[in-house]
Amino acid sequence: MKNEINIGLLGFGTVGSGVAKIMHGHQQDLQHKLGVQVSIKKVLVKDITKSRDTELASEIFTNNLEEVLNDPSIDLIIEVMGGTNGARDAIERALLAGKGVVTANKDVMAEYGQELLQLADEMKCDLFYEASVGGGIPLIRTMEDGLASDRISALTGIVNGTTNFILTKMKHENMTYEDALAEATRLGFAEADPSADVDGIDAARKMVILASLAFSTEVQLDDVFVRGLKEIQNGDLELADGFGYTVKLAGSAEKDEDGIAVAVEPVLFPNSHPLASVNNEYNAVYIYGDAVGETMLYGPGAGSLPTATSVTADIVAACRNLLLGMNGKRLHSPQHERKVKSDGKRFARYFHRILVKDEVGVLTKLTAIYSNHGASLATVVQHPDKKESGAELVFITHRMSRQQHLDVMEELNQTPEVLEVLSHYRVEGEK
Amino acid sequence: MKNEINIGLLGFGTVGSGVAKIMHGHQQDLQHKLGVQVSIKKVLVKDITKSRDTELASEIFTNNLEEVLNDPSIDLIIEVMGGTNGARDAIERALLAGKGVVTANKDVMAEYGQELLQLADEMKCDLFYEASVGGGIPLIRTMEDGLASDRISALTGIVNGTTNFILTKMKHENMTYEDALAEATRLGFAEADPSADVDGIDAARKMVILASLAFSTEVQLDDVFVRGLKEIQNGDLELADGFGYTVKLAGSAEKDEDGIAVAVEPVLFPNSHPLASVNNEYNAVYIYGDAVGETMLYGPGAGSLPTATSVTADIVAACRNLLLGMNGKRLHSPQHERKVKSDGKRFARYFHRILVKDEVGVLTKLTAIYSNHGASLATVVQHPDKKESGAELVFITHRMSRQQHLDVMEELNQTPEVLEVLSHYRVEGEK
Numbered sequence: 002m003k004n005e006i007n008i009g010l011l012g013f014g015t016v017g018s019g020v021a022k023i024m025h026g027h028q029q030d031l032q033h034k035l036g037v038q039v040s041i042k043k044v045l046v047k048d049i050t051k052s053r054d055t056e057l058a059s060e061i062f063t064n065n066l067e068e069v070l071n072d073p074s075i076d077l078i079i080e081v082m083g084g085t086n087g088a089r090d091a092i093e094r095a096l097l098a099g100k101g102v103v104t105a106n107k108d109v110m111a112e113y114g115q116e117l118l119q120l121a122d123e124m125k126c127d128l129f130y131e132a133s134v135g136g137g138i139p140l141i142r143t144m145e146d147g148l149a150s151d152r153i154s155a156l157t158g159i160v161n162g163t164t165n166f167i168l169t170k171m172k173h174e175n176m177t178y179e180d181a182l183a184e185a186t187r188l189g190f191a192e193a194d195p196s197a198d199v200d201g202i203d204a205a206r207k208m209v210i211l212a213s214l215a216f217s218t219e220v221q222l223d224d225v226f227v228r229g230l231k232e233i234q235n236g237d238l239e240l241a242d243g244f245g246y247t248v249k250l251a252g253s254a255e256k257d258e259d260g261i262a263v264a265v266e267p268v269l270f271p272n273s274h275p276l277a278s279v280n281n282e283y284n285a286v287y288i289y290g291d292a293v294g295e296t297m298l299y300g301p302g303a304g305s306l307p308t309a310t311s312v313t314a315d316i317v318a319a320c321r322n323l324l325l326g327m328n329g330k331r332l333h334s335p336q337h338e339r340k341v342k343s344d345g346k347r348f349a350r351y352f353h354r355i356l357v358k359d360e361v362g363v364l365t366k367l368t369a370i371y372s373n374h375g376a377s378l379a380t381v382v383q384h385p386d387k388k389e390s391g392a393e394l395v396f397i398t399h400r401m402s403r404q405q406h407l408d409v410m411e412e413l414n415q416t417p418e419v420l421e422v423l424s425h426y427r428v429e430g431e432k
Numbered sequence: 433m434k435n436e437i438n439i440g441l442l443g444f445g446t447v448g449s450g451v452a453k454i455m456h457g458h459q460q461d462l463q464h465k466l467g468v469q470v471s472i473k474k475v476l477v478k479d480i481t482k483s484r485d486t487e488l489a490s491e492i493f494t495n496n497l498e499e500v501l502n503d504p505s506i507d508l509i510i511e512v513m514g515g516t517n518g519a520r521d522a523i524e525r526a527l528l529a530g531k532g533v534v535t536a537n538k539d540v541m542a543e544y545g546q547e548l549l550q551l552a553d554e555m556k557c558d559l560f561y562e563a564s565v566g567g568g569i570p571l572i573r574t575m576e577d578g579l580a581s582d583r584i585s586a587l588t589g590i591v592n593g594t595t596n597f598i599l600t601k602m603k604h605e606n607m608t609y610e611d612a613l614a615e616a617t618r619l620g621f622a623e624a625d626p627s628a629d630v631d632g633i634d635a636a637r638k639m640v641i642l643a644s645l646a647f648s649t650e651v652q653l654d655d656v657f658v659r660g661l662k663e664i665q666n667g668d669l670e671l672a673d674g675f676g677y678t679v680k681l682a683g684s685a686e687k688d689e690d691g692i693a694v695a696v697e698p699v700l701f702p703n704s705h706p707l708a709s710v711n712n713e714y715n716a717v718y719i720y721g722d723a724v725g726e727t728m729l730y731g732p733g734a735g736s737l738p739t740a741t742s743v744t745a746d747i748v749a750a751c752r753n754l755l756l757g758m759n760g761k762r763l764h765s766p767q768h769e770r771k772v773k774s775d776g777k778r779f780a781r782y783f784h785r786i787l788v789k790d791e792v793g794v795l796t797k798l799t800a801i802y803s804n805h806g807a808s809l810a811t812v813v814q815h816p817d818k819k820e821s822g823a824e825l826v827f828i829t830h831r832m833s834r835q836q837h838l839d840v841m842e843e844l845n846q847t848p849e850v851l852e853v854l855s856h857y858r859v860e861g862e863k
Contacts (some may be wrong), residue, residue: 139578147570
């Protein structure tokens with residue numbers, strides 16, 4: 002049995018420095034848990050001359066990836082450098098060198114996860130990626146182990162902290178989208194270029210990772226139907242609230258005999274739904290298991306120490322496996338073939354907000370469009386404040402297929418009395 | 433490597449039959465996960481002649497414990513028979529026979545958990561107990577693995593579904609305590625004798641299990657400060673709601689350099705706190721980690737299939753360990769010595785509701801009592817509805833020690849102007 006484990010850390014940014022801090026601060030606990038010393042042997046950084054606030058000796062910093070990968074005393078590589086191609090390459094080479102890998106990289110895992118996991122299987126190495134989704138929330142582990150015997154039929158989650166922060170500020174502090182985004186940027190919750198967050202791409206990557214695992218199948222980014230925050234119009238949040246709903250940018254994934262369906266879009270949650278009260282930068286994922294029923298995991302979706310906690314949990318698991326010689330023993334090959342559900346088989350309730358000409362007979366004409374497409378309406382409301390531009394109608398439908406929704410949208414857009422379909426959302430309802 | 437694993441199931445009630453059902457329904461998934469066949473070889477029941485709705489062959493049912501424990505082909509014992517002494521004895525004997533054990537028994541784990549875990553360590557067997565707390569919620573696993581590198585400083589949770597169901601019905605449907613309890617009994621959420629639930633004993637047992645694990649120390653049932661639902665007076669729920677709080681029967685455990693403090697009591701949660709919106713029979717545990725910050729796990733706290741899901745997750749983990757020959761490799765000896773915090777070092781905000789004589793100067797006299805004990809007040813409200821019996825005052829304090837709270841209570845009770853201290857609660861506030 003090994004009597005020490007050496008780690009090569011790739012990257013020393015927010016997460017990397019957090020990992021070093023936790024490992025230093027909790028050395029005694031880690032030793033109690035593992036029975037051996039775990040040390041960071043080398044750290045890859047871009048600039049080795051930069052002064053850093055760390056307990057680590059300056060001589061272990063290097064700007065040469067080879068030096069880390071070729072060090073035979075290093076057992077485990079922690080990839081927290083970010084980016085896609087360089088990181089993917091480093092992970093691949095580490096696995097080929099027979100080293101275990103822990104990564105926090107959602108971009109790499111969403112795009113190359115399947116092939117890297119296969120490579121890890123072949124090389125009999127561990128590849129753990131808990132921190133790639135949901136920051137400090139132990140999501141991957143719960144789906145792999147806690148619900149190991151259950152069949153997950155669906156999951157719905159708030160997996161992007163930036164957009165959830167923005168929507169919370171807009172709803173609870175009446176901020177405009179622009180002000181809320183500026184506040185998120187000021188507090189470090191949004192990046193300089195926030196488009197991956199606000200357009201839903203970041204959330205879509207995380208949903209690819211979660212859905213692949215939940216359904217044991219390959220899911221690609223292209224399989225994800227994505228709508229971002231821009232789809233939300235002025236007044237939508239208040240309007241939804243008036244009907245008892247909260248708007249969240251949510252990911253959803255479901256699977257049945259027709260295949261899988263994965264989406265990221267603004268969704269209306271009933272205010273009594275636990276996801277409706279997940280606020281600010283927090284993330285949460287709601288899991289529907291055949292046997293367990295409904296469970297939810299909630300926590301910080303990002304941040305240095307929360308994310309580093311997940312990375313360090315993976316390090317502990319990987320070290321334990323190394324010590325017991327059982328690294329790479331859990332196979333990752335997907336159990337099911339990839340099969341994406343057609344729009345015709347994805348069912349949901351929908352919320353439509355429509356600006357129409359203020360004329361007699363418009364309501365009758367519009368409700369006829371719904372019934373012609375076999376869609377039935379649960380709620381029909383004419384907005385009491387008449388606008389100069391016309392009248393506003395809100396329809397909330399019963400469950401219908403996404404194809405019916407698209408067909409109704411198309412016909413509404415071709416109807417002369419319809420000035421504009423202002424917004425439309427999926428409504429989270431009974432499963 | 434073994435090519436099959438045989439299980440002995442002790443008990444075939446709600447949970448046991450759920451385990452059999454899940455294992456039968458998910459056979460293919462289990463085989464994919466483990467690579468070998470896992471079968472239930474024997475089932476211990478009281479009455480073998482009873483007709484049962486199950487896929488299991490009738491000849492594997494036995495009423496003889498020896499037959500299960502002495503079967504050398506059985507690798508793993510699943511204890512879901514309930515009760516304390518018989519179950520403890522069976523677990524002990526299974527471990528002594530070198531068999532792994534999975535149990536859902538909170539009574540046994542709360543009272544004998546430490547000694548049984550030590551025995552499991554000595555015998556190099558696994559002893560898993562996920563289902564003993566929080567039904568289908570993977571709490572134990574998350575604390576052991578997901579937050580493996582973190583130091584848990586506190587946890588607060590709703591760990592009893594019966595009382596949460598009763599409080600939800602009382603708050604949201606204005607039911608009386610008696611009616612809500614009757615409804616819980618009718619729906620099978622409360623047992624014929626509900627005292628262990630409503631008096632907080634069931635929750636206290638679960639807090640012993642969670643606190644022992646979270647703080648890696650021995651916690652005994654006697655260490656838990658317990659107040660049950662009877663402490664809640666008529667009108668308290670509405671009154672608390674008026675101040676923006678929801679009353680929950682909550683467990684809490686905290687640890688610092690002064691030791692641990694564990695309690696189960698009715699607590700006031702601000703309505704914006706995620707635990708305030710955990711309703712009906714659902715459970716949730718809020719964990720404060722040094723690094724991760726705040727995370728919450730939510731799900732069904734009881735029920736046949738949710739609890740069986742946790743049992744089966746443990747079975748999968750135990751089988752994996754057996755297959756890899758790493759059973760019993762995770763040591764459970766507590767890292768820290770048992771040290772219980774004195775009341776003087778447990779700080780919280782308090783809510784006091786007091787019936788006083790309706791006389792001039794009473795408020796001044798009472799506020800003086802608080803300040804004489806060094807307690808400062810955040811809110812002082814005189815209830816607008818005067819009662820025949822006197823006037824009602826509500827005080828919400830700033831943080832003070834439990835000893836200060838007890839001293840104030842004592843002096844209030846001795847003050848002639850105080851007719852009765854109607855109720856008092858800890859208020860969950862900023863950590």
